[in-house]
Amino acid sequence: MSDDPTITGPQDPKTINVHQEHEVRTWTRTLNTTPERLREAVRAVGTSAERVREYLRGNNH
Template sequence: MSGDKPKSGGQDRQRINVHQDYELRDWSKSLGVTPEKLKEAVQAVGDRAENVREYLKKEGPGK
């Protein structure tokens, strides 16, 4: 058995768990940011996907 959970919609799409490798990878890809930037955003505003999206919009690509 592998450590990754199947991607069958079981993950909570409203929260981001940066401690799960597959979620960190999938959310980073989905939001178009590096895993490090995603962790920074979650640290700044919490794990709610809506708040993270807003934070990343305000930060912009070069900030």
Template sequence: MSDNPKITGPQDAKFINLNQEHEVRTWTKSLNTTPEKLREAVEAVGTSVERVKEHLAGQR
């Protein structure tokens, strides 16, 4: 599915969808991280926002 510029936030606030560029932009800004670190975190702990937050916090 292509990136719809009219969509500015995540479709589901509990999960991160790395297949949607607008979600990657939203989550990297929200979590104060880079797209690369976001992708690494999702690969490590899954798509749950809470688990990704915990993972990223442990790396600081």
């Protein structure tokens, strides 16, 4: 599936797909983080939005 610029939010609000730029933009705004930090969090804890939130709240660097 290509990156559709008309899509403004995540397809599934419980998971984060860092391979779709529109989702990266949405999640970085929602979680007040950078794309790099978002991808780091997904690598560390998986694609669960709640687990990524918890990771970003902690001191995991």
